[in-house]
Amino acid sequence: MKESENKIYFYPIWIRVWHSLNAIGILILIYTGITMYYSNQGFRLMDFQLAINMHNIAGIMVGLSYLIFTIGNLRTTNHKHYKIKRVGMFEKVKIQSQYYLIGMFKKQRPPYPLSEKRKFNPLQKLIYSIIMYLFMPGLIITGIGLLLPELIIENVYHLSGIFLTAILHASLGFLVTTFLLIHLYVASIGQHPLENFKSILNGYHKTDAH
Numbered sequence: 001m002k003e004s005e006n007k008i009y010f011y012p013i014w015i016r017v018w019h020s021l022n023a024i025g026i027l028i029l030i031y032t033g034i035t036m037y038y039s040n041q042g043f044r045l046m047d048f049q050l051a052i053n054m055h056n057i058a059g060i061m062v063g064l065s066y067l068i069f070t071i072g073n074l075r076t077t078n079h080k081h082y083k084i085k086r087v088g089m090f091e092k093v094k095i096q097s098q099y100y101l102i103g104m105f106k107k108q109r110p111p112y113p114l115s116e117k118r119k120f121n122p123l124q125k126l127i128y129s130i131i132m133y134l135f136m137p138g139l140i141i142t143g144i145g146l147l148l149p150e151l152i153i154e155n156v157y158h159l160s161g162i163f164l165t166a167i168l169h170a171s172l173g174f175l176v177t178t179f180l181l182i183h184l185y186v187a188s189i190g191q192h193p194l195e196n197f198k199s200i201l202n203g204y205h206k207t208d209a210h
């Protein structure tokens, strides 16, 4: 990670490629997912069959982009930023949450300023790790199951395996959507609301921004 003046090269090209494909794919999945989930005779956001087709294609795209994320993290040191040390973790998350809820509005300085060594603050680290290593694999695996239902166990006790997979898939989709809303809000915190959005496009993070 190169550091120059007050800029750090946080997002190499593979992260930006993964993140762009993932972001576009997830937005399509949310829109088509809502269409499929809530469509009835009185409510239709788009053609139902088109929504299914687009959902399948976007799902495959997100799955493939997740491979870029996994391989990139395995082959570079980026995985270190996702490693959680349990000792003191909750205290640090509490301090960062207090900053977001109170300190930031009192113009206090961030308790964990980002640097070459600390790419994520403790709350980001925890949330990103849960999303990327728990929710996203769960979403992708259940998505593959629904795309290829012959892979799913027929019955779990008296409940259909497809039904249970669909419930899990929709619940994880809802959680990732909630994450995205919070992610967009938190990403807008900094010296300027667009600062971090520029960073994830050009790779360079200005220090002092959350």
Ligand code: HEM
Residues within 6 Å of the ligand: 010, 011, 015, 019, 022, 023, 024, 026, 027, 078, 128, 131, 132, 136, 176, 180, 183, 184, 186, 187, 196, 197, 198, 199, 200
């Ligand atoms: C319109 C959609 C999205 C936008 C505009 C966006 C924006 C950003 C921005 C500005 C950053 C860099 C600053 C920061 O770390 O907060 C970032 C990083 C990140 N985003 Fe997003 N995001 C989007 C969708 C997503 C989705 C859907 C996910 C996961 C499901 C995600 C996961 C991440 C992760 C894990 C990082 C850190 C990557 C790394 O450096 O290893 N983002 N995003």
